[in-house]
Amino acid sequence: xxxxxxxxxxxxxxxxxxxxxxxxxxxxxxxxxxxxxxxxxxxxxxxxxxxxxxxxxxxxxxxxxxxxxxxxxxxxxxxxxxxxxxxxxxxxxxxxxxxxxxxxxxxxxxxxxxxxxxxxxxxxxxxxxxxxxxxxxxxxxxxxxxxxxxxxxx
Amino acid sequence: xxxxxxxxxxxxxxxxxxxxxxxxxxxxxxxxxxxxxxxxxxxxxxxxxxxxxxxxxxxxxxxxxxxxxxxxxxxxxxxxxxxxxxxxxxxxxxxxxxxxxxxxxxxxxxxxxxxxxxxxxxxxxxxxxxxxxxxxxxxxxxxxxxxxxxxxxx
DNA sequence: GGCAATTAGATTGCGTACGATTTAATTGCT
DNA sequence: AGCAATTAAATCGTACGCAATCTAATTGCC
Numbered sequence: 001x002x003x004x005x006x007x008x009x010x011x012x013x014x015x016x017x018x019x020x021x022x023x024x025x026x027x028x029x030x031x032x033x034x035x036x037x038x039x040x041x042x043x044x045x046x047x048x049x050x051x052x053x054x055x056x057x058x059x060x061x062x063x064x065x066x067x068x069x070x071x072x073x074x075x076x077x078x079x080x081x082x083x084x085x086x087x088x089x090x091x092x093x094x095x096x097x098x099x100x101x102x103x104x105x106x107x108x109x110x111x112x113x114x115x116x117x118x119x120x121x122x123x124x125x126x127x128x129x130x131x132x133x134x135x136x137x138x139x140x141x142x143x144x145x146x147x148x149x150x151x152x153x154x
Numbered sequence: 155x156x157x158x159x160x161x162x163x164x165x166x167x168x169x170x171x172x173x174x175x176x177x178x179x180x181x182x183x184x185x186x187x188x189x190x191x192x193x194x195x196x197x198x199x200x201x202x203x204x205x206x207x208x209x210x211x212x213x214x215x216x217x218x219x220x221x222x223x224x225x226x227x228x229x230x231x232x233x234x235x236x237x238x239x240x241x242x243x244x245x246x247x248x249x250x251x252x253x254x255x256x257x258x259x260x261x262x263x264x265x266x267x268x269x270x271x272x273x274x275x276x277x278x279x280x281x282x283x284x285x286x287x288x289x290x291x292x293x294x295x296x297x298x299x300x301x302x303x304x305x306x307x308x
Numbered sequence: 309g310g311c312a313a314t315t316a317g318a319t320t321g322c323g324t325a326c327g328a329t330t331t332a333a334t335t336g337c338t
Numbered sequence: 339a340g341c342a343a344t345t346a347a348a349t350c351g352t353a354c355g356c357a358a359t360c361t362a363a364t365t366g367c368c
Contacts (some may be wrong), residue, residue, distance in 0.1 A: 103346040
């Protein structure tokens with residue numbers, strides 16, 4: 001085999017590694033969250049949606065639209081509409097057509113939705129603790145992921 | 155609001171950021187690969203499977219089983235069986251029941267499957283080039299993702 | 309040899325992701 | 339005011355992921 005072919009092999013091998021690592025790490029973290037999320041009766045994307053809605057309680061707009069949530073999570077209505085209907089079925093969220101602009105649907109937390117937040121902290125602490133994760137390493141990874149993400153979005 | 159509540163807010167905010175960054179970065183990279191993958195007529199998981207199968211041509215076993223592929227990609231037969239059937243439909247892969255052990259299904263590349271590999275290099279180079287990605291940054295991210303992944307699997 | 313336990317893959321069901329299209333409401337332009 | 343363009347959600351279709359179950363083949367143990 002000539003050198004060019006060997007280089008090509010190596011390039012594809014590395015491509016496999018990085019693409020795959022990102023994809024695998026994302027799924028591995030989701031898997032690690034599963035025991036906690038099972039207790040909360042949420043899927044991982046539903047959990048992310050709830051985190052955003054909880055956060056929005058403090059900082060306006062406290063009744064974000066589907067579009068606003070979609071911008072935060074980088075998800076479109078094709079994903080969010082059924083997901084939000086499920087959160088509504090669970091009694092955590094209300095979906096309300098705006099009177100101002102009937103194209104928009106506003107999202108608000110029910111009392112149950114707000115209450116669920118209290119259960120997260122203890123479960124999450126136990127999760128991170130059992131994995132023995134170094135907080136500084138997480139922060140560094142976060143910075144680098146942000147950089148990568150910016151390349152592909154900003 | 156008391157200090158404990160503020161700390162709790164902050165913890166959930168960070169949780170959202172890291173979980174979400176990993177999940178969003180993974181999807182963003184998949185999205186970035188889409189134009190290239192459209193030309194190859196492959197989805198991202200199909201591409202990863204092909205990368206592994208191409209790699210396996212050089213290093214035995216050159217006819218891996220579904221199980222062996224699944225271990226590399228961390229995917230089970232519930233995901234792989236339909237995915238491999240689609241690669242077979244595309245004429246890239248053959249699935250053959252083992253004669254030795256009829257529970258196993260061996261995977262082998264067709265001539266077309268091997269040929270597709272030649273098209274990847276140029277497309278991938280253009281992709282990385284247009285994103286202006288620093289190779290050293292990628293390598294560093296790769297190391298850190300490996301570390302994280304090990305925590306959740308090793 | 310015979311039978312329980314294990315193993316590999318296939319199947320089913322649910323919930324994303326996401327492209328493409330549709331519907332309905334609102335804006336903008338003249 | 340009237341109508342084209344835009345916008346927000348919803349809907350539809352395809353392809354994952356993954357848990358759970360099923361089937362068939364093989365292994366292990368007596």
